Amino acid sequence: MLQHTTPTEAREALLRIYQKGLSRVEGRGAVADWLQQYPLTTPVRMVAIGKAAQSMAMGAREQLGDAIQQGLVVSKYGHIDHRYCRQQGWRTLESAHPVPDAASFEAGDALLELLNEPTSTPLLVLISGGASSLVEVPIEGVDLAFLVRTNEWLLGSGLDIVSMNWVRKGLSRIKGGGLLNWLHGRKTTLLAISDVPGDIPAAIGSGLLTPEPQLQQRLETLTLPHWLSEKLMAGAQQRVVRVPQDEVPPLQIVANLDAAKSAAAEEAEAMGFAVSLRAEFLDGEAEDTGRKLADQVIKGPPGITIWGGETRVNLPSQPGRGGRNQHLALAAAEVLAGVDGCLLLSAGTDGTDGPTDDAGALVDGATLKRVDGLGFNAGQSLTAADAGTLLEASGDLITTGPTGTNVMDLVVGLKYEL
Template sequence: MPVGPRQRLLEIFGSAVAAVNGHACVRRYLHTHPVAAPVYLIAIGKAACAMARGAQDALGAAVRDAFIVTKRGYAEDLPWPVRVAGHPLPDEASIEAGTALLEFSARIPAAGRVLVLLSGGASALVEVLPDGVDLKRLREINRWLLASGRDIAACNRIRKRLSLIKGGRLAELLAPRPILGLAIADVPGDDPRVIGSGPLTADADLQRPVDSSGLPDFVREALAHGPPAPAPDAECFRQVRYEIVATLEDAKRAAAQAARKLGHEVVIEPEFVSGAAAAAGARLARGLLQSAAGAVHVWGGETTVRLPEAPGRGGRNQSLALAAALVLRGHENVWLLAAATDGSDGPTEDAGALVDGGTIGRGTDAGLDADESLARADAGEFLEASGDLIQTGPTGTNVMDIILGLRTKD
């Protein structure tokens, strides 16, 4: 039976996500770069369980103990306890996990080797706060950051200044033990200083006063309590080896390979799609309408949404897709998929959406207005009514977002 365009795009997206799965990537790296016993494992992030399974498969009994924390709903059965905590907003469980991380680190013998596995979400899931900053204030700051429309690097620039484990401070805590850090890159440029707010990475920026322009008073007040960070030439960083095992470019290449296997020409777009989600969606859709028929276009990136005071349901990919659908309205031969590779678009259980020329009509028939939905940051409600949401569940990875476009012949 012939496979239609929608199913083909979903299959291509699935192949992209599978190529950067944390289990496979960590196992593959450790098979070729084994770590001698005794190994003490620290895994933090949405892909923590998948990455820990990869380490277990590769190292077996060499792993003597493990500390694992992931997002609620993302836990898996492992030989070690798995903690769950809040994301995108840290919660009491995040603070408890921070205390447990300190205790776990203190128990690692001097002869132990530490394997740290980092993936998206790590900044919220574990925290140790300095004196003068409490959980209530931390949540207030994170809520403001998430609504501000700032990108992840700008958000983490604030977060790491308010932490006793971020900004290289975990490396300082674990010193002098040798550390291997393996990360799935969920940030533009695959910058280790930004992934998980850089717990193992030297950051010269932390030696300079923070640029407080545009920050509300309560954020500035909290930053005054920020602890000192280790200098870039500190001894603790000499024992750290850091490798990135999966990236957005890896996922894009896998998407392209899957599309070719389905018989399509492929255009891997070099642009990193960023900025306002709705503007990006409209721009990509206009380009897609003018593109050659039959080719699958592959983009990657991470856009932002500036939230109103009472946002509705949705995330950046849903906003991007709905804005694209407005441009594609009435065109029967064009499709656009925008989805988060971690399976969770914003604070929702939807990965994103796959829209076409009939999306707006279907949602309008259900009594909804697409422009109003975008203005309310409520794209998810419209896309549910139009039947265009994508659900994948936890994927065991997070390399930001994949966007796929296809126009067939009239």
């Protein structure tokens, strides 16, 4: 364990450990490493969709060069360097996340247009988190307003990401393996950065190229509002995948949460900390999880503790500023209040937390003290889902910008001897 750690050094250490986790799963390096190990020997047409789309495409370019004959890159607003992509001759489209917009429909049309072009050139498909909302071709009778209503309901429902993606698949002609109907027998290499528990292929990006034969039965296990369940039943026939199993491309995981956690642990050990790398997946309520983890840090031995996962927040009708990581961190700050030598970082690996430009927050025993006299109440901020406003005032928000990856969230605790 490092000796004579100061509060400033402790915060810097946690941020360094978090950044090391991100670098291990950054899309460019992950894709380049895979293609170096398993080189493609023919020209390809490339499709990259997700928050890490450009980063993954850059990794493909690094290894394949001009063998990429044509490219389509679809990502979240602000996550594409259009000048770079134009220099490669790639078409770029930006759309919305986590709720689709009209540009998501345009991206869906562009995707089908590329796949319908008469050519037998093999495909390289790169998928990362966010693909579910960034590109869409809905079933008949579903328009943008209905999709927005559905996604807004899902994001506040408390359902886990796998269940939410079942619903998204049910309203789509391309999710749940539906996009296979447009491959026309072409050889396809499918690489993904996993943003789902257990790296389940059918759940990553809502399984654009991974069929889910039991989808209807799974939808029937969910408690959904009538207006939504009725539409899902009506669209069952439009979701039929007409491709034999032997033509389904295997999905190759090039980066995931475990890799990020391991890299973070290696960095912490290299810095001289005792490290506890937790295998448990964090998927409960963000507020309860934040309190529990802060308590574990306080009661545990000195050193670094690393968790990963994706917690949930049940949103009020008019939520404030923040996301699940900021919510978790503020709840932890209440438990840590007045305790010296204990900190907790909770942040998304994609650089965004909920509908904000912040990745998360790093709190300590003085977080709430720093906002004394400013009119804040942590409990009220949590009830209003407005953790971000308080954490901005306390100076505890983490802002990274787009990271080129998305493997859910990292949570890192530190207890040090004073």
